[in-house]
Amino acid sequence: MKPEPGRSGTATVREDGPPNDAELPGTGPSPVGGPEPSALSVPALTAPEVFAALNGSPRGLSAAEASARQTRYGPNELPGVGRGHVWRRLAAQFTDLFAVVLLVSSLITFLAYTLEEPRDPATLQLALAILGVVLLNAGIGFAQEYSAERTAESLQAMVPHTCRVLRDGEPQELPARELVPGDLVLLEAGDAVSADCRLVEAHDVAVNNAALTGESDAVARVADPVPDGPALEARNCVFMGTDVVAGTGRAVVCAIGTATEFGRIFRLTAEAPRQQTPLQRQVAAMARRVAGVALATGALLFAIRAPGGQPFVDTFVFSLGVMVALVPEGLPATLSVSLAIGVRRMARKHALVKQLLAVEALGSTSVVCTDKTGTLTQAEMTVVQLWAGGVAHAVSGVGYGPVGEVADAGAVRELLRTAALCSNARLVPPAGREGWRVLGDTTEGALLVAAGKAGLDPAEEEARTPRVAEYPFDSDRKLMSTVHRDGDDTYVACVKGAPLELLARCDAVEWEGARAPLTDALRDRVVAAADGMAAEGLRVLAVARRQVAGAHPALGDVESGLTLLGLTGMYDPPRPEVRDAVDACRRAGIRIVMVTGDHPLTAEAVARRVGIVRGPAPSVATGAQLDALDDAGLDALLADSAELLLCRVSPEHKMRVVTAFQRRGEVVAVTGDGANDAPALKHADIGVAMGASGTDVAREAAVMVLLDDSFASISTAVGLGRSVYRNIRKFLIYLFSHNIAELAPILAATFAGFPLVPITAVQVLAIDLGSDVLPALALGAEPMERDVMDSPPRPRRERLFSASVMGRILFLGGIQAIGVCAVFFWHIHASGIPYADFTKTDPVYREAITMVQAGIVVSQFFNALAVRTDRQSVFRVGLLSNPWLLAAGGFGIGLMAAISYAPPLQAVFDTAPLAPADWAVLTGFGALLLAAEELRKWVLRRRVAAPKGETR
C-alpha cells in the first residue's frame, strides 16, 4: 500500500524540506534541541526520557512553542513530484514514435530540398511545416502533462488530510502539514501516520509498514523502550506513510517532512512511469495503426508515381507529405484534455478522482456496493427508543441538544450510564449559531446525548469511574468494551455492540429491577424487542456489564458472562438527495447492493426509504450465510437476486462479494470508510472512499474520494464518466472520418493519372492542426447529455473502436470523400484543359485544390454537428447547445477564408480566392452530409431496441 508521494501526511508543494536536524534520533544527525545521536537513541529511551529529549510533554506542546517550532522547521511536507526535470520531460516529448517519424521526414525533405535542381520553395515549406508539427505537438503534450499534474496536485490538496494532536492538554485536529517535532500525536486504527514518531502509549497498536518495507502484514507496536537497531525495526516507532491498522496510542513526533524515513525513500525514488489507461492505450494503438496505413499509402503512391516520368525528388516529397498528413497529430493530447475535463467536472460535483483510469471505468460501472450509514443516510443518529428490563421507552427531542427527556427510570439510567462510559465520542457545546457537535463516532455521540437527556453528565460519570482499559470496536466482533475502576480495587467492564453478538456473551439480564438468568424465553423477548426496533429502520445497540478482576483483564474475560442492561434504538434520517440518485442508477441499469454491518431489518427499512428495495421480498444474506456459501453458491446468489442486501457483514465479506461480481464480468464500484475496507477498495474497479468521515487508509486505497460522502455523488460521477466516454467517441469519429476525405482525392487523382496532388501536404496540415483541433476539443467538452443515464452500462469488453464506431467513420468519411472528389474533378474538367498540361501554378489547379481544402473544412463543420448525437436528431438536442463547438467551427472556416483570400497565405498554401458560388456549393455538400446523418439516425430510431450505450 504505497502512498503516492505527497499523500500520507504531506502535500506536494515545497521544493525544500525542513532542516535535517528534525530527524528521528538514533537514525540521523540530531534530535530537536537534544544531544548528538551517538549519545541518544529514542527507541531505547523510556517515555519520560523521550519527552525530555524532544522538549515535549505528556500534555503536548503549548501553542506558542508549536508555532515557534513551525517557523524553525517549516511545514511537514515533501517536495513536489517530478519538478526540476522540465528539460528532460520536454525532451521526452520528442522521443515518441510519431515525433521520431516526423522528425526524420522533415530531415529527409530538407535534404531533398538541398539536392533539388532548381530548388523548389514548396519543398522547404514542407520541411518546415513538418518541423512545426513536431514542435506544436510536443508543446501541446508538455502543456497538457503539466496541467494534468497541477490538477492532480490540487485534487490531492482537496482531500482532507488531518491528524489529531494534544496541544496545551487539549485534543485538536490539525492539517498534517502543521505537525512539528515534539508534538504529541493521538493515533487510532485507520489513521495514516503523518510523521516519524516514537510511541509513548500503545493499546494493541498494529501498523502496516508496506509503504516503507513492502511487507503488507500488520506488525505490532509497543510503547516500551527497545534496544538500538535499524530505525525501521524499532518496535516502538511509527513512520510517515504507514498506517495504523489496529489499536490506539500516543506518540511523540521525532522527524517531519524530508527528514522522515519516507522522505528519504521519496528523495531516492525516480519519477514513477506514467501509467496509461486502457482507453489511452486503445487510442494510441489505433493512432499507430493509422500511422502504419499512412506509411503504406505513402510507399504505394511513390511506387505508382515514380515510374510516371515525374522528377524523383518531387514524387518522393509528395509521398512523404501524404504520409505526414495522414498521421493523426494531436490526437493523444486531445484525449488527455477531455479526460482531464471529466476529472475537473467530477471534482466540482464532490467526486475527486485520483486516476484518469477511474473516469473511464466509472462510465461502465454496472454494480455499486454501498455502505449505509453516512452514504445513504445523513449519519446524524438520534436515540429514539430504549428498552430496559422488559419495558420500552420513547425518547423525545431531536438533534444533539439535551432538549428532550427520557423516562428517569433507574434501569434506563444504568443502561445509558454504561453506554456513555463505553464511548469515545465527545459532545462539544454550541458555539455561536452552531448547535451541539459530536466529535468522534456519531453512534456514540447519540448515546451521549441520550444520557444527557436522562440527566447524566458523561464527563462526571467518567471522573467517578475512570477508564483503565479499552477494547476498541471492530466490525468483525461488532462489540466495544471498556474497563473502569468503580471502587478501591474493584473494576467493572462496560460492553456495547450489535444485539446478537452481545446476547451470545450474556448469561443474565436486568429484569424488572433484578438480575435474572438469561433463559431462552427471556432471550427471545430481547431478540423480539431488537427486531421490532430494527424493523422501524433503527440502528440497535445492546448494552451489558460485568464485574472483572483487575484493571487489565483478557478480552475473553471481559466479553463473556455479561449481564444485559437493555437496548438502544437510533434513527438516522436518509439523505434527501439519495432517492433521485438511486432512481437514476436504476434507469441506467446499475445494480445497487447495500453492504452493511447492521441488522437485516434495519437495512431493509432504510433500503426501502431510499428506493433501493421496492419489491415485496428482497434477497437478504448475512455475513454468516455468506460464509456458508462456496463460490458457486455466492455466484448463484448474486445472479438470482435483483434486490440484494448484505447485512451483518464484515469488510472481508465485502472483498469476497466484489471479487464474485467481477467474476461475473461486472464493473464494480464499492464504498468504504474503515481501514479494513482497503482490500475491497483496492480490488474493486472503482474504490470509493469517504472524504468527510473515512479513514486515511481508505482514502489512500480508493481511486475516488467523495467530499460529501453522499451516494448521489457516485451516481453523478458515473453519469459524467459515461459522458466523457461518449465525448471521446464523438471526436474520434470526427477526426478519423476526415482522414478518409483527405486520402480519397489523392488516391483518386493517382489512379486517374492526374499528374498533381488534389490537396498538398501543407494544406492537410493546416486542416489537421488549424481548423480541426478546436472543434475536437469542443466535442471532448460537450455538456453531459440528459439521457446519459437512460441506457444500460457499456459492456466491459466493448472496444472504443467498435464496429458501429468504425461504420460511422466510414459513412461520414465516405460522404465527405465523394464530395471533395466531385468538386475537384468537376473544376478540372470544366476548364477543358488536358490532365497532362496542368502545372502547379495553373490558376484552375490552384482553385481546385482550394476547393478541396475548403470542402473538407466546411464539411467538417457539419460533421462536428452530426457526431454530437448517436441516434437522436441533433436538432432536438439544439444546434446552439454547445456554443464552443460553433465558435471553434467558425474559427476553422475563418482560417480557411484567410488561406483562400490573404495573399501571403495564398503564397504559402498555393491557394486561390474562391467565388461566393463555390462556398455555396461546398455548404450544400456539408448540409447533405448532415441530412444523410439525420436520415441514418431516423432509420436507427425506427429500429426496435437500442444497442447498449448508444441512445442519443
Ligand SMILES: Nc1ncnc2c1ncn2[C@@H]1O[C@H](COP(=O)(O)OP(=O)(O)OP(=O)(O)O)[C@@H](O)[C@H]1O
Ligand atoms: N461504536 C460502536 N460500539 C459498539 N457497537 C457498535 C458501534 N458502532 C456500531 N456498532 C454495532 O456494530 C454493528 C455493525 O456496525 P458497523 O459500523 O460495522 O457497520 P457498518 O457496515 O459501518 O454499517 P453501515 O453500513 O450502517 O455504515 C452495528 O449495527 C451496531 O450494532
